Amino acid sequence: MKVSLPDGSSRDLPDGATAGDLAASIGRGLAKAAVAAVVNGAQADLGRSLHEGDEVAIVTSNTEEGRYVLRHSTAHVMAQAVCDLFPGAKYAIGPPIDDGFYYDFDLPDGGRFSDDDLGRIEVRMREIVGEDQPFVREELSRDEGLARFADQPFKVEIIEGVDPDEGAVGTAVSVYRNVGWADLCRGPHVPSTSRLGSFKLMKVAGAYWRGDEKRPMLQRIYGTAWESDKALAEHLHRLEEAERRDHRKLGLELDLFHFPPEIGGGLPVFHPKGGLVRKLMEDFSRDEHEAAGYSFVWTPHLAKSTLFETSGHLQWYADGMYPPMEMEGATYYPKPMNCPMHMLIYKSQSRSYRDLPMRLFEFGTVYRFERSGVLHGLTRVRGITQDDSHIFCAPDQLAGELSSLLAFVLKILRTFGLTEFEAELATRPEKFVGEPAEWDQATEALGDALEGAGISYKVAEGEGAFYAPKIDIHVRDAIGRRWQMSTLQVDFQLAPRFDLEFVGADNTRHRPFIIHRALFGSVERFFGILIEHYAGALPAWLAPVQARVLPVRADHEEYAASVLGQLKAAGIRADVAEADEPLGGRIRKAKLEKLPYVLVVGDSDVEAGTVGVNPRGGEVERDVPVGTFVGRLRDEVTSRS
RNA sequence: GCCGGUGUGGCGCAGUCCGGUAGCGCAGGCGACUUGUAAUCGUCAGGCCGUCGGUUCGAAUCCGACCACCGGCUCCA
Structure with missing residues (x-):
């Protein structure tokens, strides 16, 4: 039979070949990276048999689509591990999300996951991965599905609700089975658990079933999963980077x-x-x-209720408004808009x-x-x-x-x-x-x-x-x-x-x-x-202090003061750190404050009317005339670059 | 608001499980050092341990409520 590929070419395959066979016939690298396929526009497992004339694209693990498959499969493995470790756990839904996946559970007797549990679950997950368990797809009738998941109330609700995103379509439901565990799922999944491994469980949180605060609060475990350990490490590094930039932390450190x-x-x-x-x-x-x-x-910040009646805010936005104040027979509200x-x-x-x-x-x-x-x-x-x-x-x-x-x-x-x-x-x-x-x-x-x-x-x-x-x-x-x-x-x-x-x-x-x-x-x-x-390193036009003058020794302080005077006269926000501690220490402090410029002045500068310029993130430049520095910084500020 | 976690000098933390009047580092004050590009040395001071209540001879430590913060959920006219 002939199938066509996304690049327009076509390929001959023996009858009964699967999407996985197609990937293997194209190349070993592709077969290794393949996690799923798209057949005639619909996602499918690599194990799906192909037919004459099918249009087939192989989904590889280093694409967003491929990562979603990996994450979805990893979520299954996590739920499987939880069910192994917490007998009687009811599992709800476990979709892939940006950067990872989650799965929601209801533990027996209102049980809660602790951070220690995450480690145990992860160990069990790695065992399942090591066992190379195949993901086997089954199609069941609605009644068979209801029977199969009779002890899983959330799954029953999904089947009864016929939610195609959760594997229930019309009168049929699809199920993916590993060794000793199965989940209702639309798929596709990777062929086997051995394809997974670059994952980490991140945190446990509460989440309402179906996102509805009137329904039970479930225990959600978040994880992240990637196509390689390298990609996982990069993701974890990005999280650290985000933490380093956290404005709440920087706001305190920089005294903002x-x-x-x-x-x-x-x-x-x-x-x-x-x-x-x-x-x-x-x-x-x-x-x-x-x-x-x-x-x-x-x-003003307050207005009578009548204004917000006219505007409609009391009708539409009352939940977002602060409560009313009664004053001299009228009712006032702080304005929400x-x-x-x-x-x-x-x-x-x-x-x-x-x-x-x-x-x-x-x-x-x-x-x-x-x-x-x-x-x-x-x-x-x-x-x-x-x-x-x-x-x-x-x-x-x-x-x-x-x-x-x-x-x-x-x-x-x-x-x-x-x-x-x-x-x-x-x-x-x-x-x-x-x-x-x-x-x-x-x-x-x-x-x-x-x-x-x-x-x-x-x-x-x-x-x-x-x-x-x-x-x-x-x-x-x-x-x-x-x-x-x-x-x-x-x-x-x-x-x-x-x-x-x-x-x-x-x-x-x-x-x-x-x-x-x-x-x-x-x-x-x-x-x-x-x-x-900006990670706290505000550009010069926004920096609260744009430059700090550091005299090398106390006898340079007079010159430092005159440099400061010139900077201030030019409208530059600057200060001086006097020589009561070593230069290295003062430089370090200025760097931690993320100042755009540190100006060091010593013997040669006093003599020549210059400064040593130490810019944030740049190289030290010695013997810069004060006027030259002022001109450059003013240009930088004016252009807001 | 809900689930889970946290709250100890300005900041970062230890002490909490096993109750017996609080400790470290940074920052700060003072003194010495006088330094050419990311931490000089010494010394001093600073905390009713988030708040309120309870248990106890005795509470940072145990219990309860509340407040705030952190991670989620929910919401986002």
């Missing part, structure tokens, strides 16, 4: 901010250095907004088409009641300063506003060293407000803006908020992590709710379109992400 328990969870205070960085970020943002035609506004207040500014006068587009901007601090378990450093807080803007425009201005807005957003993010973007265009969900024609216009305008900006994006059908389509911009940081950052939303709801209008050139009243947009998202969160992106 902290979370006083006396204030409460999710409510940070910024220290002088952190406050300075924050000011630099905000000043930059303000300057850019001013240049881009925004008007600055300021709104700035938009209602901005609507009132628009509404304070009658507006003409000549006023549009009207772009209101503020750093507005809002308060959101985040459940205690979700707080996470600066990236998830309860007091959020949004760089918030609402743009009011005529319908025919929407497309132009969106595309210039998108360019503006990208320009600002790039300045912070974020250069990899991925956007999502979220379109109309099933439940929505407004007219389909408006949705189509706005969605098209958003799509055009994305096309114009030339960034890659995907369409998330039906993922929009009920009131508007939106663009979410994700960035990749220096170690490749993806963060959701800016959001651009077109809102159809607020203008009618607040009865906003403008008088058009035709002298009749029209509804404006409103674009909501946050660029940093939240200043606090952006700050945290930046710290991690």
Whole structure:
């Protein structure tokens, strides 16, 4: 028989050959790396028999698809090991995920896994791997499946729910069997447990069955699995790197901010250095907004309940709001968003088409009641300063506003060293407000803006908020992590709710379109992400201290002071570390503080009016004239490089 | 909010299982050293052991509640 390959070529195979045979016929390397196949567009085991005319692609272990197969199979082995070690354990689901896998269990008598158990389970897993147990696929009828898993309530529920992702399709279910253990599973799996091995169990956590907090809490074990020990080691190294960059740790070490328990969870205070960085970020943002035609506004932190009734927040967002305060017969709430207040500014006068587009901007601090378990450093807080803007425009201005807005957003993010973007265009969900024609216009305008900006994006059908389509911009940081950052939303709801209008050139009243947009998202969160992106080593324009002058001996201190004076006169943030401890120690401290420049001054410098420049991450350069250094650093700061 | 873990000077940790009035390193003060590119030496001071309550002759240690943090789940108009 003949089968065709992804490169368009075809290959002759004996009748009855499997996908694994095909891989072997192509080459030993491929056979070794193969973990599964895609036959006519559907994933299949390597043991699957092929037929005349099949289109076959071999899935190798060093691809995302291949790793998912490995991880899925490793999850099975883990569940098998748990069932061996914890008789009576009920197993729920165990899918592959980014970087690894997990499996959820219900242990007898409400048992819990301890960290020591992870080691025992891992040992048993390695035994199973060593036993080279084949993964055998079986197809059962629904009734056979129910009988087979009669003592596994979660599996019974999956079969009854006919969830194709979990191996139950229509009236048939598929099962993968190892020696003495079987799981309901769609597959595919590796041919045998011996193909696994580069894995590690990471942590145990609670997880609700079906992700539903009203259902039982199961015990989840997370693991990671890779195609080779090398890839596993690299992954573990990436985790260490992420830990090294953790903004919560760096925030303390660099004296930027902290979370006083006396204030409460999710409510940070910024220290002088952190406050300075924050000011630099905000000043930059303000300057850019001013240049881009925004008007600055300021709104209070509290408002009467009636405002949030008008805006709809009490109807839709009450769970995220802080509880009300009763004052002089009225009920006040801390604001969870700035938009209602901005609507009132628009509404304070009658507006003409000549006023549009009207772009209101503020750093507005809002308060959101985040459940205690979700707080996470600066990236998830309860007091959020949004760089918030609402743009009011005529319908025919929407497309132009969106595309210039998108360019503006990208320009600002790039300045912070974020250069990899991925956007999502979220379109109309099933439940929505407004007219389909408006949705189509706005969605098209958003799509055009994305096309114009030339960034890659995907369409998330039906993922929009009920009131508007939106663009979410994700960035990749220096170690490749993806963060959701800016959001651009077109809102159809607020203008009618607040009865906003403008008088058009035709002298009749029209509804404006409103674009909501946050660029940093939240200043606090952006700050945290930046710290991690730069691993605390902020570029010179953002560094709280840009340069430190170190006199070699005490008798150089007078000269050091004059250098400091010159730096300060040039607007450079600098200080001096006097010679009361050895130079090496002072350099070490400056390096730990991640200062961009250390300037050492000794005899030759006093004589020649120079400094020794020790840049962060670079080579020492001696005998640099002070003026030359100042010029270079000023250029670096001005260009924000 | 739920599951599991943690909470000891500014920071990082030991002591907790087997109750008997707290220890180390860094940082800080003081003194000496006067140093050319990642840790100079000595000395001093600093903690009612997250909070509140309970058991006990006696609690950092055992029990309970609460608070905060960490890892997840959930949520993310």
